[in-house]
Amino acid sequence: MILDEIIERTKADLEIRQKDIPLDLLGRTLASNPFAPRDVKPFLTATKEEPIRIIAEVKKASPSKGIIKEDFNPMEIAQAYSNSGANAISVLTEPHYFQGNLEYLTAIRRYVPTPLLRKDFIVDKYQIVEALVYGADFILLIAKALGTKEMKELYEYALHLGLEVLVEIHDKEDLTKAIKCGASIIGINHRNLDTFEMDMELCDKLIPMIPNGKIIVAESGVSNVDTIKRLSGIGADAFLIGEHFMRQASIEDEVTKFKNSLN
Numbered sequence: 004m005i006l007d008e009i010i011e012r013t014k015a016d017l018e019i020r021q022k023d024i025p026l027d028l029l030g031r032t033l034a035s036n037p038f039a040p041r042d043v044k045p046f047l048t049a050t051k052e053e054p055i056r057i058i059a060e061v062k063k064a065s066p067s068k069g070i071i072k073e074d075f076n077p078m079e080i081a082q083a084y085s086n087s088g089a090n091a092i093s094v095l096t097e098p099h100y101f102q103g104n105l106e107y108l109t110a111i112r113r114y115v116p117t118p119l120l121r122k123d124f125i126v127d128k129y130q131i132v133e134a135l136v137y138g139a140d141f142i143l144l145i146a147k148a149l150g151t152k153e154m155k156e157l158y159e160y161a162l163h164l165g166l167e168v169l170v171e172i173h174d175k176e177d178l179t180k181a182i183k184c185g186a187s188i189i190g191i192n193h194r195n196l197d198t199f200e201m202d203m204e205l206c207d208k209l210i211p212m213i214p215n216g217k218i219i220v221a222e223s224g225v226s227n228v229d230t231i232k233r234l235s236g237i238g239a240d241a242f243l244i245g246e247h248f249m250r251q252a253s254i255e256d257e258v259t260k261f262k263n264s265l266n
């Protein structure tokens with residue numbers, strides 16, 4: 004199971020980092036943290052004026068696709084996203100399978116004003132403190148990777164530090180977990196993280212089961228205006244898009260086109 008494998012590797016890495024800088028020491032750096040997290044909810048909520056919200060992803064590679072972008076410059080990509088009105092930017096920080104880096108987060112936070120998601124496999128409070136120290140505004144928690152109690156603890160810890168949480172689900176059981184932990188931002192991942200199979204009808208099944216008042220994010224495999232129109236019509240507020248943008252000659256034009264899907 005690839006998800007289990009990634010999580011095992013993440014935990015092994017984490018142990019090394021924690022030996023280097025223990026949690027209490029890392030926590031102490033927060034006193035001088037220049038990156039106060041911003042409230043991302045208004046950025047991600049669809050409104051009449053701005054019905055399509057885009058979370059644009061900075062991603063060099065993935066386990067399902069291999070290298071996605073050869074000449075990968077995270078700062079240039081983030082700047083293009085920001086210039087074209089992306090509402091938030093997702094930065095992959097997982098190093099082995101996605102070739103991400105925590106440092107990308109800080110570099111982007113320094114120069115780009117758009118709110119930032121730390122996209123990683125978060126299983127420990129330590130990674131949440133890191134997210135804050137390195138400049139994230141919100142984090143991802145993957146329901147499939149966590150038990151209900153574990154997820155609730157991590158969720159509340161993030162909120163306690165001022166970070167918002169995108170809770171990712173792929174089926175009804177995941178949704179139950181998300182609701183139990185009180186998630187206000189729920190991401191429906193069309194991609195099964197174990198088989199990489201895509202189900203572009205997943206929102207049709209899951210959105211009707213989500214209580215009112217949640218921010219709904221449609222994740223993965225979104226590559227055209229028709230999909231955005233359709234999913235927006237059934238209740239998606241925001242769209243998390245990586246690969247399609249990474250493959251564009253002009254990222255700006257494509258983000259702008261997607262933002263204007265309903266015009």
Ligand SMILES: O=P(O)(O)OC[C@@H](O)[C@@H](O)c1c[nH]c2ccccc12
Nearest residue numbers: 192222223224225243244245246247
């Ligand atoms: O590149 P895509 O198909 O547009 O997908 C983006 C994003 O949804 C995907 O990278 C993702 C969704 N959930 C994740 C969890 C971990 C790593 C990556 C992901």
